[in-house]
Structure formats: structure tokens, C-alpha cells
Amino acid sequence: MTQFSTNRVQDQQPGLEDEMSPPPDYMPRFPGSGRLEGKVAIITGGDSGIGRATAVLFAREGARVAIIYLNEDDDAETTLEAVRSEGSQGIALRGDVGEKAFCRECVARVVKEWGRLDILVNNAAEQHSQDAFEDVSEEQIEATFRTNVFGQMFMVQEALPHLGEGAAIVATTSITAYRGQDLLIDYASTKGAVLSLTRALAQKLAGSGVRVNGVAPGPIWTPLIPASFPPDKVESFGESSPLGRPGQPNEVAPSILFLSCEDSSYMTGHVLHPDGGAPIGD
Structure with missing residues (x-):
């Protein structure tokens, strides 16, 4: 069983991948097959974890690939190096997706750089563990909703004028949208909002040929975990899942790829569940 370091609990959101022990697995497992050849993608929270x-x-x-990240410069550079080592081009855009003006700047930069936009992956998020719900501050609630919900809305609004028929939007929601999480009530609430946003947007945009789907990961070993939970929770993270372990980011990314490429051309408004076997409904 993997041992997670309890002396690497972090005190900032959304956390730093280069300080995690053991490091998450992010490299693809199989050779590419050209499924996104010529496409341009924006990935928010793309510096680490599922985004990387x-x-x-x-x-x-x-x-x-354009990755958007908050302030984790070293993580972003590592991701860019990995993107370029695959023979592709990448850019990193630093700022807060909770600010609409920044989202506008990001989309404009990408379109100026590469002349198109085909895929938007709304993945950026923050979460804050809190034992007593009455202790969740107004500031925390606002910050969590601004990043997790407003940020996704802002990015879609700015991207839409550039997304044509065949384009794809993929949102990261969470198992907590379906099952709740008593230490992450405000976070779970935002992920429920993202689930509803995904379904509503799918209906709204179906006529334009833009597909909107989502993924709802279970316990995945990403920087959010040591940045959110105390040492005892980090040490046992993921052990309660049916598969008995946490998932790795490279076990979620293939679901996002599937929803972003033509393999899923007859799917919109749906959510995939890389969650280790949790018994939940869609």
C-alpha cells in the first residue's frame, strides 16, 4: 500500500505538486493516436494534478495546449516542459479564473497565438477542510464559489465566441456532488453547481455543435489533498474507496480526452466517473 507523507501537508491552495510525496503519476500510459491533431486546448488548473x-x-x-494556473510557477514550468517533450507547443497563463477580465485575457492570448480554440477544460478548483460547518467563513464560501463556479462560467463565456461546431467543453465536477462530503460542504456545493451547469450548457449549446460534458473524480492524489487535509487524513487518503486506494491523475485524464475528441461525438450533457468504484448514480 502506498505510504503518503504526513510531513508534507501544505498550507496553501491549490497546493504544489513538486512538494508531494510520493509524486502523482501524470504521464500517459500509451502512445498517442492523433485524436487531437491540430486542435487547440485551454486547461484551467493545468499546472498540476488532473490538469497536468x-x-x-x-x-x-x-x-x-494553454495551461492556466494561479501562482504555482515551478509546477507550471514542469508541465510546459512535459508538453513540449511530447513534440507539441504550450503556453502558461498566470492568474485567477475568478476574475472575468483575466479569463478574457487568457482566451484572447490563446486565439492570438494559435488562431483558434477547440477545447476548454474547466478544471481549476480550491477546497478547504472544516470540521464545523458553522465555522466556514463568508470569505471562504465566496472564494470557493468564485474559483470553482464563477471561474467555469467566466471561461465558457469568453471561449464561446471562438468555439465552433465540433468543439468540446469538459468540466471537472466531483464525487462530492453526488455523495456530499462532511468536511467539504462548501466545496461539494460548488461541484453540485458545476454538475448542473454542465447539463444546462449542454442543452443550450447542442444546436451549435458544441458538446459539454464532465468528469466526476473520486479520491485522486493531487496537490489539493495535502493542501486541504490534516496529516491523519492524508495518510489514509483513498483507502475507503472500493478499490482500496486513491486514483492517480493519469487515471482521470483519459476520460477527459475521450470527452474532448471525436470518440464521444454522440455524447453531451453526460458525466464520467473515474472514482474507484463508488456506488453512485448519474
Whole structure:
């Protein structure tokens, strides 16, 4: 069984991948097959965790990739190096997706750089563990909703004028949207909102040929975990899942790839569940 270091609990959101022990697995497992050849993708929260794994997998499949990140410069540079090592192009954009003006700047930069936009992966998020719900501050609630919900809305609004028929939007929601999480009530609430946003947008955009789907990961070993939980929770993270272990980012990224490419051309408004076997409904 993997041993997670309890002396690497972090005190900042969304956390640093280069300080995690053991490091998450983010490299793709299989050769690329050109499923995103010529495409341009934006991935929010693309510096680490699920976002990094997705960025590298997209690059292997032929996409040019722009990653958006908050302030984790070293993680972002590592991701860019991995993207470029796949023979693709990548850019990193630093800032807060909770600010609409920044989202506008990011989309404009990508379109100026590469002349198109085909895929938006809304993955950036923050979470804050709190034992007593009455202790969840107004500031924490606002910050969590601004990043997790407003950020996704802002990015979609800015991306839509550039997304044509065949484009894809993929949102990261969470198992907590379906099952709740008593230490992450505000976070779970935002992920429920993302689930509803995904379904509503799918209906709204179906006529334009833009597909909207989501993934709802279970316990995945990403920087959010040591940045959110106390040492005892980090040490036993994921052990309660049916598979008895946490998932790795490269076990989620293939679901995002599937929903972003033509393999899923007859799917919209759906959510995939890389969650280790949790018994939940869609």
C-alpha cells in the first residue's frame, strides 16, 4: 500500500505538486493516436494534478495546449516542459479564473497565438477542510464559489465566441456532488453547481455543435489533498474507496480526452466517473 507523507501537508491552495510525496503519476500510459491533431486546448488548473496529466495527454494526442494556473510557477514550468517533450507547443497563463477580465485575457492570448480554440477544460478548483460547518467563513464560501463556479462560467463565456461546431467543453465536477462530503460542504456545493451547469450548457449549446460534458473524480492524489487535509487524513487518503486506494491523475485524464475528441461525438450533457468504484448514480 502506498505510504503518503504526513510531513508534507501544505498550507496553501491549490497546493504544489513538486512538494508531494510520493509524486502523482501524470504521464500517459500509451502512445498517442492523433485524436487531437491540430486542435487547440485551454486547461484551467493545468499546472498540476488532473490538469497536468490532461495537458500532457492532449499534447501526446497532437493538441497545442494553454495551461492556466494561479501562482504555482515551478509546477507550471514542469508541465510546459512535459508538453513540449511530447513534440507539441504550450503556453502558461498566470492568474485567477475568478476574475472575468483575466479569463478574457487568457482566451484572447490563446486565439492570438494559435488562431483558434477547440477545447476548454474547466478544471481549476480550491477546497478547504472544516470540521464545523458553522465555522466556514463568508470569505471562504465566496472564494470557493468564485474559483470553482464563477471561474467555469467566466471561461465558457469568453471561449464561446471562438468555439465552433465540433468543439468540446469538459468540466471537472466531483464525487462530492453526488455523495456530499462532511468536511467539504462548501466545496461539494460548488461541484453540485458545476454538475448542473454542465447539463444546462449542454442543452443550450447542442444546436451549435458544441458538446459539454464532465468528469466526476473520486479520491485522486493531487496537490489539493495535502493542501486541504490534516496529516491523519492524508495518510489514509483513498483507502475507503472500493478499490482500496486513491486514483492517480493519469487515471482521470483519459476520460477527459475521450470527452474532448471525436470518440464521444454522440455524447453531451453526460458525466464520467473515474472514482474507484463508488456506488453512485448519474
